[in-house]
Amino acid sequence: MLHLTLESRLRAAVTLVLPDASTANVLVRPAADAKFGDYQSNALMTLAKECKLNPRQLATDVVAKLDVSDICEKVEIAGPGFLNFRLKPDALAGVLAAAARGEHLFFAQATTETLRTVVIDFSSPNVAKPMHVGHIRSTILGDSLARTLRLLGHRVITDNHIGDWGTQFGMLLIGWKTLMERTALDRDPIAELERIYKAVNAACKEAPATLESARAELVKLQSGDAENLAIWHEMIRLSQVQFDAIYGRLGVKFDHTLGESFYNPWLKTLVEELVAKGLARESEGAVAVFSDGTLPPKTDPLRVQNREGEWVDDPLLIQKSDGASNYATTDLATLDYRLKEWQATEIVYVVGAPQQPHFNKLFHVFRRWQPEAAAKVKLLHAWFGSILGDDGKPFKTRSGDTVKLADLLDEAEERALKVVAEKRPDLDAAVQKEIARKVGLGAVKYQDLLSNRQSDYVFSWDKMLALTGNTAVYVQYQFTRANKVVRDSGMERQASLADGQLVLGDPAEFTLAKHLLNFGLTLDAAADDCRPNFLVNYLYELATLYSRFYDQCPVLKAAEPARTMRVVLCDLTARVLRQGLDCLGIEAPEVM
RNA sequence: GCACCCGUAGCUCAGCUGGAUAGAGCAUCUGCCUUCUAAGCAGACGGUCGUGGGUUCGACUCCCGCCGGGUGCACCA
Structure with missing residues (x-):
């Protein structure tokens, strides 16, 4: 918050010295080290280089025009041209008082000028398959991004683009008709669907005749055969029950679940239009868009170098030689729909790294298809790393030993319950269980959001369900401690708190207070780059700073004015932790 | 062969427009509960940031080469 004030003052001062310079990159950030002060700006060194000026001289000139004496001590110029700002305690206390009065929580919401309409495409499991750990990253990343953008005041539309169409249904239909056991289906629908799929898939490899009949069933489905359509609808319904159960546990909600099949009616005309516009043409019986x-x-997504080093076409196929469409066609139709139906200014695809070439092609072809629309929308493939097995190799759906998401969540809650029972035997069993649920699910989500999304992810039960160190439990625990102090303080709502009532004394208070002010900066960074790990790290750091403060500064026993200051810090810390955890989809228990 | 990704402490990983002495957790070791919840706090140990060049006031970060690992490369999604 204060850094934004410093930033705009600094920009104004730069403009006075260098009227033609762009100040877009003139930023003020929290200082890297407390000994340099509270905030710093490195921008003048970059600017001096661009303008071929002496950086120290530029810094001196700018500082001469800079008036920040209401919030800072004298601005220092250090090293080759760093600007170091040291806050006046009263300025910091003033921001805290405003937050305590409920005027803000250290972040700014979007205005009508900065409002974005963001469609987020995430999770996207396949019908008739169990959700496994491979789905967790997309689901949790996407949900976190949606929550964060919503908090920042943007219009967010979440869409679960489920895999409810495609060649696998030929095999599923055969299996349903010839192998399916009704009792098994009633007991565990997804397991039975998975079983028949695997059986038919194996049979197809043995006998070409089975493969032929699978294709025939698929053609019947696609041409509107009533029986096959009914079975297909039933498979989707059964899958949706499973999806809803998982999403319910995870607290993930979608505004829309428009699966691949939803776009079927538009595919034929889409292909025709691309052919008519000269973008696509027939090739080897299929229809494809070429460079x-x-x-x-x-830099051409539709060209690739072959073994001999020659550049050859690597087109985007939009219709197979048997006349059926594929996922490129669906994705183009989906993109078109989202722009026309929802007026999206951004579409974010939270999909794994291996699909980068696909999205490069998709976005490229869309730009050629609808240049005007494409110019107005930001298309982002927010890719993430693969989940690896203990052997370091990515595991795939068909390898057989994938960990089912439901089992993972069960195990998380069970492990957490053991710890809760040990730490808090005084609580009722039902209360213990509820804490264990929040802690266990929090552990899973936190672990997944902790590292950079682009890193590959080595799956391990112990790692995923860790309950010590930099984990959700730690942050949740600090939240309950802060929350408890506020409850016990008996302090009324602080609506009438005057700025002067807050006096920062102890260094631990000062450090904690400064970190609270960085909440908005962190939310913006996490949302803009689709990197919730920035927020995770911020919250962990806030929790550690609170824990130190809690250790060093008695709150309820302190004399005024320290007591009020400290209760306010506890209250604001608890509020920021709760809000931040909420952006990660993690619940904050009142008691632990 | 080509493209993309990765290589940071014993292990798992952060590292924000290039910025000041590269940070956490786990593990190991040492202290701290008659004091607001010890699911805690304080401290120690631990690094040629794969490697060799280049760019510049400054490189884990940008560029080039090399080594090592992973993934993908027209009708699955």
């Missing part, structure tokens, strides 16, 4: 040659081969 138009306007880009250098190296």
Whole structure:
């Protein structure tokens, strides 16, 4: 918050010295080290380089025009041209008082000018398959991004683009008709669907005749056969029951679940339009979009170098030689729908890294298809790393020993319950169980959001369900401690708190208070780059700073004015922790 | 062969427009509960940031080469 004030003052001062310079990159950030002060700006060194000026001289000139004496001590110029700002305690206390009065929680919401309409495409499991740990990253990343953007005041539309169409249904239909056991289906629908799918898949490899009949069933489905359509609808319904159960546990909600099949009615005309516009043409019986040659081969998504080093076409197929569409066609139709139906200004696809070439092609082809619309929308593939097995190899759905998501969540809650029972034997069993639920599910989500999304992820039960160190439990625990102090303080709502009533004394208070102010900065960074790990790290740090403060500064026994200051710090810390955890989809227990 | 990703402490990983002495957790070791919840706090140990060059006031970060690992490369999604 204060850094934004410093930033705008600094920009104004820069403009006075260098009227033509762009100040977009003039930023004020929290200081890297407390000994340099509270905030710093490195921008003048960059600016001096661009303008071929002496950086120290530029810094001196800018500081001469800079008036921040209401919030800072004298601005220092250090090293080759760093600006170091040291806050006046009263300025910091003033921001805290405003937050305590409920005027803000250290972040700013979007205005009508900055409002974005963001469609987030995430989770997207396949019908008739169990959700496994491979789905967790997309689901949790996407949900966190949606929650964060919503908190920042943007219009967010979440869409679960489930896999409810495609060649696997040929095999599923055969299996349903010839192998399916009704009692098994009633007991565990997804397991039975998975079983028949695997059986038919194996049979197809043995006998070409089975493969043929699977194709025939698929054609019947696609041409509207009533029996096959009914079975297909039933498989989707059974899957949706499973999805809803998992999403319910995870607290994940979607505004829409428009699966691949939803776009079927538009696919044929879409292909025709692309052909008519000259973008797509027939090739080896299929229809594909080829490079138009306007880009250098190296940056052209539709060209690739072959073994001999020659550049050859690597087109985007939009219709198979049997006349059926594929996922490129569906994805183009989906993109078109989202722009027309929802007026999206951004579409974020939270999909794994291996699909980068696909999205490169998809976005490229869309730009050629609808240049005007494409110019107005930001398309982002927020990719993430693979989940690896203990052997370091990515595991795939068919390898057989994938960990089912439901089992993972069960195990998380069970492990957490053991710890809760040990730490808090005084609580009722039902209360213990509820804490264990929040702690266990929190552990899973936190672990997944903790590292950079682009890193590969080595799956291990112990790692995923860790309850010590930098984990959700730690943050949740600090929240309950802060919350408890506020409850016990008996302090009324602080609506009438005056700025002057807050006096910062102890260094632990000062450090904690400064960190609270960085909440908004962190939310913005996490949302803009789709990196919830920034927020996770921020919350962990806030929790550690609170824990130190709690250890060093008695709150309820302190004399005024320290007592009020400290209760306010506890209250604000608890509020920021709760709000931050909420952005991660993690619940904050009142008691632990 | 080509493209993309990765290589940071014993292990798992952070590292924000290039910025000041590269940070956490786990593990190991040492202290701290008659004091608001010890699911806690304080401290120690631990690094040629794969490697060799380049760019510059400054490189884990940008560029080039090399080594090592992973993934993908037209009708599955």
